[in-house]
Amino acid sequence: MSDRIDVRKTYKLYVGGAFPRSESGYTYEVTDAKGAFVANAALASRKDARDAVVAARKAFGPWSGRTAYNRAQVLYRVAEVLEDRRPQFVQAVVQSEGLSASKAERVVDESVDRLVWYAGWADKITQVVGGANPVAGPFFNLTTPEATGVVAVLAPERSSLLGLVTAIAPVVVTGNTAVVVSSYSRPLAAVTLAEVLATSDVPGGVVNVLTGSAATLGPWLASHMDVNALDLLGTAGQTELARDLEVAAADNLKRVRRAPAAEPDFTREPGLDTMTDFLELKTVWHPMGV
Amino acid sequence: MPITASSAATAPTGGSGLADVTSSDAALRRFLHGLPGVDQVGAEARAASLATRSIKTTAKEQALDLAIRMVDLTTLEGSDTHGKVRALAAKAVRPDPADPACPSAAAVCVYPDMVATAKETLGDSGVHVAAVATAFPSGRAALDIKLADTRDAVEAGADEIDMVIDRGAFLSGRYLQVFEEIVAVREACARADGEDAHLKVIFETGELQTYDNVRRVSWLAMLAGAHFIKTSTGKVQPAATLPVTLVMLEAVRDFRRQTGQMVGVKPAGGIRTSKDAIKYLVMVNEVAGADWLDPDWFRFGASTLLNDLLMQRTKLRTGRYSGPDYFTLD
Amino acid sequence: MTPSSPFDYAPAPESRAVVDIKATYGLFVGGEFVDGHGTPFKTVDPATEEVLAEVAEASDADVDAAVKAARKAHERVWGRMPGRERAKYLYRIARIIQERSRELAVLETIDNGKPIKESRDVDVPTVAAHFFYYAGWADKLEHAGYGTTPLGVAGQVIPWNFPLLMLAWKVAPALACGNTVVLKPAETTPLTALLFAEICQQADLPAGVVNIVTGAGATGQALVAHPGVDKVAFTGSTAVGKAIARTVAGTSKKVTLELGGKAANIVFDDAPVDQAVEGIVTGIFFNQGHVCCAGSRLLVQESIAEEVLDRLRERMSTLRLGDPLDKNTDIGAINSAAQLARIRELADIGEQEVSGERWSPACELPERGFWFPPTVFTGVTQAHRIAREEIFGPVLSVLTFRTPSEAVEKANNTPFGLSAGIWSEKGSRILEIASRLRAGVVWANTFNKFDPTSPFGGYQESGYGREGGRHGLAAYLEGGQR
Incomplete structure (x- = not known):
């Protein structure tokens, strides 16, 4: 057994439902927590980021136009497939985060549960966040949340699965599409999640996963005029980068979710703000008469 | 009182692309239901906005005199007597005995059996006699009765006939029946000497309820040859309102745009104050246009309004408020 | 700007005595x-x-x-x-x-x-x-x-x-x-x-x-x-x-x-036309067009464009421009010389680039002060600057469309997303178009309505x-x- 030579993997990007290599042709070595080689990952370039935005934009209309019930079903299906592939994710977390197997199992469980939690929000957030407004006049007036559009997500650097899921799920469950820059040093869970997404019912382009550096890709995404929002979660602790990206994001007034000073504890149940930060409120008036 | 026998509505549909719309019930329905809808809230907001116009000083003087000239001074009571009608007619000719410069009203409006009395009192004053006919106010009688009612009033000397439409027929969608009845009444307004009585068509908008219905019935009546379209009998609440009149003014404006012919508008019932009357005049001015600011094209069906107009007129002239004791009851 | 009338409205100025402006x-x-x-x-x-x-x-x-x-x-x-x-x-x-x-x-x-x-x-x-x-x-x-x-x-x-x-x-x-x-x-x-x-x-x-x-x-x-x-x-x-x-x-x-905004005010062929015309007027001429959510782009269905424009011009002819303190004034003064210059500049650009017509009602502007007449440009396309840039003045750009999809595409074809208007008598169409418009406030069969209970803001x-x-x-x- 031990004589067998491993088939070493070279992971690819996940863009528009396909798995392309990086346009640049570059890859980088991914190591485990102890520094041993694990695999090669594609090193996404600015052009990959651009392609991912195009894919995400194309997917936005149809995805946001689906019924909330359907998006809930799709997300729940992701949770199912993730649960199916539990051992693979446990291994990825063990390798990337250096956790014990039992701790990694808890992380995977938590990640599946997190997906289930967010899936359920798809058809409830509108009722919790929206509402009827009793204007002083003969008008029917209703406020409803709508997806912002294409959201660039800089995923957490350390929490490679639970943090990733907690970053992506609230963005897409409400109808946004995402361009995700995974953890640079810990991309294994992200590329495995991409395989899960590809084999579940998530339409191509809804989630696009780029492995690479947030410092390199971030500025291109932050200044991209067809990106509507930016989650800076992955810049936690990097105040200068975070500020520069926020400045660039002002070019088209992206909605920016700032990073906390340090990467948060993702085992805590997230707040509604993880979803509402990437929602717009639309208020529709109509007269009432005969 | 310069109302002339302007032949507003002869062959109204010729050459305007409207000739076929009354060819069948189905065609008429298609046409009326193809008219643009009226949004209630928007129409009421527009009327309310026009009502905020501030008409002061010289403009108010002009408006008050114009309003007096537009009044169809009305008595339509079961208790009407010849004496009452004679008094009313005298008041119409000379509303303010203290001021010979005060203009006369446009007409007196009475039941058919009082036409002769009114005519006798009015003589050649220029003030017209309008008679409500066609089983006013409900209109619930056989057509031949309504036509006889009309002819009776015309023979007695009525210059104007205020007919009511069959609201039941309209509300149940029998538009052609309503149309044909108006046509028939208009024929009954004819006189051998060619001095036909003018026909005002009363919709009783309070029973039609919706502005869409008001717009449709306005077009229906204009297509049938109405000289005037009129809101109400005064016997049903709500009677005239600003938004209903707005929709009717839009209709006559659009009808002229399409056919080149003008039709008059008469809100009736519930207009009691000068302030109200001036709001209507502002609306006429800004919606239908200044061409309609003439008793030939706009009337107020009212009884108590006239005295309020006179009081305001006196206030403007004397600089002090007047009181009802200084004006005649009728 | 009043039509000749048996009673021209006399001046009706509100009294200034109620205010005490300090030096x-x-x-x-x-x-x-x-x-x-x-x-x-x-x-x-x-x-x-x-x-x-x-x-x-x-x-x-x-x-x-x-x-x-x-x-x-x-x-x-x-x-x-x-x-x-x-x-x-x-x-x-x-x-x-x-x-x-x-x-x-x-x-x-x-x-x-x-x-x-x-x-x-x-x-x-x-x-x-x-x-x-x-x-x-x-x-x-x-x-x-x-x-x-x-x-x-x-x-x-x-x-x-x-x-x-x-x-x-x-x-x-x-x-x-x-x-x-x-x-x-x-x-x-x-x-x-x-x-x-x-x-x-x-x-x-x-x-x-x-x-x-x-x-x-x-x-x-x-x-x-x-x-x-x-x-x-x-x-x-x-x-x-x-x-x-x-x-x-x-x-x-x-x-x-x-x-800012560059709101589309979309008028379908089944609109309640008289109210739509009011909505167009309210949309762009309310507050001299100094409104971020102004309906500055009129998108009117081609089949009724002429009719709507005729009615709009007729309606605009009754707008009264002048002394802001006069209770009958509909259009007041432009707020500043700088804003007037900006409006003039964009209107002049519009005149040069648009193949259609620049139209204002016959309208006497006061000699002193900052004034701009209500103005309509027809024949505007999405490529024109006056269809893209916020003018923040009483200037309406008129574009046409043929189908609901075209209307939505044109309406959304802007970096702004503050407000939009829809005029139609068909309920299901209103709801569908409202959901497809990328704007924070959608007024259907009304425009420029505000209320403390109603959230306002843009995409x-x-x-x-x-x-x-x-x-x-x-x-x-x-x-x-x-």
Whole structure:
């Protein structure tokens, strides 16, 4: 057994439902927590980021136009497939985060549960966040949340699965599409999640996963005029980068979710703000008469 | 009182692309239901906005005199007597005995059996006699009765006939029946000497309820040859309102745009104050246009309004408020 | 502009006697009127170019003093006051606004140039309503869903188009949530904000809860950049909004931006035409078109375009332009020489680039003051600058469409996303189009309606955050958005 030579993997990007290599042709070595080689990952370039935005934009209309019930079903299906592939994710977390197997199992469980939690929000957030407004006049007036559009997500650097899921799920469950820059040093869970997404019912382009550096890709995404929002979660602790990206994001007034000073504890149940930060409120008036 | 026998509505549909719309019930329905809808809230907001116009000083003087000239001074009571009608007619000719410069009203409006009395009192004053006919106010009688009612009033000397439409027929969608009845009444307004009585068509908008219905019935009546379209009998609440009149003014404006012919508008019932009357005049001015600011094209069906107009007129002239004791009851 | 009529409306001017404009105004800091240390500037009546008053300019040090006063008031008084007590102050303010409504309306009209009927019937009543609405929230925050912790000091910068109303939109929710404010009114319209300062005194509002610093862009910049400010709220141009977003980047300041727009007002062939024409007029000529959510792009279905335009021209011919204090004036003065120049420039560009017609009703403009006639451009396409750039004046660009999809595509083909209008009698079409329009406020069969309970704000480059309604609280509480 031990004589067998491993088939070493070279992971690819996940863009528009396909798995392309990086346009640049570059890859980088991914190591485990102890520094041993694990695999090669594609090193996404600015052009990959651009392609991912195009894919995400194309997917936005149809995805946001689906019924909330359907998006809930799709997300729940992701949770199912993730649960199916539990051992693979446990291994990825063990390798990337250096956790014990039992701790990694808890992380995977938590990640599946997190997906289930967010899936359920798809058809409830509108009722919790929206509402009827009793204007002083003969008008029917209703406020409803709508997806912002294409959201660039800089995923957490350390929490490679639970943090990733907690970053992506609230963005897409409400109808946004995402361009995700995974953890640079810990991309294994992200590329495995991409395989899960590809084999579940998530339409191509809804989630696009780029492995690479947030410092390199971030500025291109932050200044991209067809990106509507930016989650800076992955810049936690990097105040200068975070500020520069926020400045660039002002070019088209992206909605920016700032990073906390340090990467948060993702085992805590997230707040509604993880979803509402990437929602717009639309208020529709109509007269009432005969 | 310069109302002339302007032949507003002869062959109204010729050459305007409207000739076929009354060819069948189905065609008429298609046409009326193809008219643009009226949004209630928007129409009421527009009327309310026009009502905020501030008409002061010289403009108010002009408006008050114009309003007096537009009044169809009305008595339509079961208790009407010849004496009452004679008094009313005298008041119409000379509303303010203290001021010979005060203009006369446009007409007196009475039941058919009082036409002769009114005519006798009015003589050649220029003030017209309008008679409500066609089983006013409900209109619930056989057509031949309504036509006889009309002819009776015309023979007695009525210059104007205020007919009511069959609201039941309209509300149940029998538009052609309503149309044909108006046509028939208009024929009954004819006189051998060619001095036909003018026909005002009363919709009783309070029973039609919706502005869409008001717009449709306005077009229906204009297509049938109405000289005037009129809101109400005064016997049903709500009677005239600003938004209903707005929709009717839009209709006559659009009808002229399409056919080149003008039709008059008469809100009736519930207009009691000068302030109200001036709001209507502002609306006429800004919606239908200044061409309609003439008793030939706009009337107020009212009884108590006239005295309020006179009081305001006196206030403007004397600089002090007047009181009802200084004006005649009728 | 009145059609010849048996009764031309005689002048009906509202009396100016109700207002008392002082020769000079200071800043309102810590509950007192104080001198400014910048270079004083003049505010003029745009209808006559008469100088109304000299107003202090707040220097950086003045802004600092105001922020400190606000901080102190927040920490010592307002932030720890029970909500029901804050509520009563806000109710007091609301009542005083109602009581002094005529004075506020006349002053607003004199300083801004807007018709008295609008300041009297729209601006001031809505201001009072806004304070009443948020007063009621002050002791009910735990039910609103954003927690009860205020942010601290809010720095608020407002525009000149609805000076007092924008003040209300900013101040009322901030105070209700327990924040204190430093507000900078626009340099061309500071007077009603300064009168509001007097009202705060009259209400015995604790010192420093509301501070008003007057000045132009530099004062605003100093306020926005001040490290003692926890929250920035801005209404104004998209360019300045972006600059503010850059200024606050990397800080913990929360921001709401309510910026420009280029709203499509879509008229389908089954529209209630007379009301649609009113909506078009209200959409673009209300407040001289100085409205961020103005319906400046008319998208009319080709099959009824001519009819709608005929009616629109006829309707426009009845608009009365002139003395803003005249109760019958529909179109007042352009707020400033600079804004007039901007409108003229874009209108001239429109004239050069558009193949269609530039049309205004016969309209005599007063000799003095800043005036621009209501104007319609037909034959405009999405490629034209007047269809893309916010003119912020009484200039309507008319485009046509053939199908609902084309209407939506054209409507959404803009970096803005503040508002939109739909005119149709078909319910299902309205709901579908409304859901596809990328705009924060969609008016169906109505336009330019505002209410304190109804959240207002844009998508995309029209800004972020909402003002009004329960959602408006989110901008001023720790548990709110971003």
